[in-house]
Amino acid sequence: MRRPVSFLAERYAQSLYRAAFAVCRSPQDAEDVVQETLLSYFRSDKQFETDEHIRAWLIRVAVNKAKNATVCFWRRNRRSLEDYIDALTFEDAADRDLLDAVLRLPERYRIVIHLFYYEDYSIRELAGLLNLSEGAVKSRLSRGRQQLRRTLTEEWDDEEP
Amino acid sequence: MKNRERYRRAFQAIRADNKDWLEAVNMNMNRQHTRFSLSRRAAVAVMVAVLLVGSLTAAYAADLGGLRKLITLWIHGQPTDARVEFYTGEDGGDVEYNSEAGEEGSPAPASYVVTWTDENGEERQMMGGGVAIERDGTERALTMDEYLEHLSSAEVEQVETTEDGRVMLYWYDQAVDITDRFEGGVCRLTLTHEDETLYFTVTDVGDGAYNLSAAADGYAD
Numbered sequence: 250m251r252r253p254v255s256f257l258a259e260r261y262a263q264s265l266y267r268a269a270f271a272v273c274r275s276p277q278d279a280e281d282v283v284q285e286t287l288l289s290y291f292r293s294d295k296q297f298e299t300d301e302h303i304r305a306w307l308i309r310v311a312v313n314k315a316k317n318a319t320v321c322f323w324r325r326n327r328r329s330l331e332d333y334i335d336a337l338t339f340e341d342a343a344d345r346d347l348l349d350a351v352l353r354l355p356e357r358y359r360i361v362i363h364l365f366y367y368e369d370y371s372i373r374e375l376a377g378l379l380n381l382s383e384g385a386v387k388s389r390l391s392r393g394r395q396q397l398r399r400t401l402t403e404e405w406d407d408e409e410p
Numbered sequence: 411m412k413n414r415e416r417y418r419r420a421f422q423a424i425r426a427d428n429k430d431w432l433e434a435v436n437m438n439m440n441r442q443h444t445r446f447s448l449s450r451r452a453a454v455a456v457m458v459a460v461l462l463v464g465s466l467t468a469a470y471a472a473d474l475g476g477l478r479k480l481i482t483l484w485i486h487g488q489p490t491d492a493r494v495e496f497y498t499g500e501d502g503g504d505v506e507y508n509s510e511a512g513e514e515g516s517p518a519p520a521s522y523v524v525t526w527t528d529e530n531g532e533e534r535q536m537m538g539g540g541v542a543i544e545r546d547g548t549e550r551a552l553t554m555d556e557y558l559e560h561l562s563s564a565e566v567e568q569v570e571t572t573e574d575g576r577v578m579l580y581w582y583d584q585a586v587d588i589t590d591r592f593e594g595g596v597c598r599l600t601l602t603h604e605d606e607t608l609y610f611t612v613t614d615v616g617d618g619a620y621n622l623s624a625a626a627d628g629y630a631d
Contacts (some may be wrong), residue, residue: 251490251491251513251527253490253491254431254432254435254482254487254491255432255482255491256482256489258431258435260428260434260568262426262431262577262602263425263426266424266425267421267424268424270424271421280426280427280429282490283426283431283537284431287431287435290433291435291480291491291493294527294531296531297446304508337423337424339420339423340419340422340423341419343416344416344419344420344421344508345423347416347417347420348420348423348424351420351445352529353419361546362417363421366413366414367417367418367421369414378463383441393503404416405416406412406413407411407412407416408412408413409412409413409414
């Protein structure tokens with residue numbers, strides 16, 4: 250099955266943007282990543298089994314493109330991360346601290362943390378999606394959580410079983 | 411509040427600007443645009459769809475380059491990604507259409523080629539062109555936006571030749587076998603969808619290609 254790009258953009262663009270931003274920490278690069286991800290989909294002849302299959306493919310491509318963006322030699326002028334976060338509207342003041350703490354995590358933890366907490370992927374699904382062993386995903390998730398607990402203390406202490 | 415809920419709430423603050431992603435993809439696609447090869451263009455014209463507003467005549471192009479746009483095309487009632495390329499040249503001209511629609515003084519496209527992949531993974535194409543008839547009867551070229559609006563709308567009508575040689579007319583979810591309805595190379599057919607009635611004039615122009623006219627006010631001459 251295939252879905253038109255307009256449908257995917259409507260349904261997944263914001264989600265892809267957040268995932269890309271969580272990886273590359275640049276709003277401009279994250280936008281480029283979303284565009285390029287949708288373009289990659291359009292150019293691909295790949296057939297998908299389900300909508301979930303498409304979503305996972307888009308996220309994998311977006312994460313890889315966002316990783317590439319972080320090591321790109323040429324970077325255009327961009328707003329600083331601090332300026333960008335300052336301009337965001339948070340529902341609660343503590344949300345800013347959480348976002349800040351996540352963005353300070355090493356990239357390999359950030360990716361796993363974001364896809365686990367925001368996209369609701371299980372450890373097994375993440376292993377498939379990121380081409381890692383389940384052990385590696387568990388380890389990264391655990392270390393990412395530890396760092397968040399250290400930084401956020403009581404604001405990050407209600408883990409689901 | 412659970413950590414997951416807290417995390418989601420924090421990241422909900424991050425949003426891309428309200429952006430037309432389809433247009434953004436289009437711009438990206440055009441930055442990486444490469445020219446069409448002659449052999450590829452030669453394979454076109456299995457199907458011909460002529461965009462008609464009122465009573466129009468088709469203008470075909472045989473040039474090699476063009477501006478690409480990604481659109482959602484409705485094929486047999488299903489939304490499908492398709493690439494549209496516009497051309498300014500006619501009858502072997504080689505003028506590349508490379509201007510944004512609506513730009514002051516920019517030439518208008520004379521024709522288009524739409525390419526998409528069907529449910530069997532086969533690449534399909536149709537081409538067409540047209541002019542608009544103003545209220546005072548004067549003709550003018552259609553703008554790229556008008557082409558795009560027409561092609562992206564749900565009511566795009568199509569004529570296709572099936573593998574076994576049948577000629578099919580598609581409009582919304584209607585598929586009509588018109589193979590045996592040609593008289594003197596012309597098939598005239600009226601179809602109704604909800605409150606809309608269109609008069610279809612399909613002309614066999616040879617080599618497996620057909621001109622299609624669809625108008626609300628009667629058959630084409």
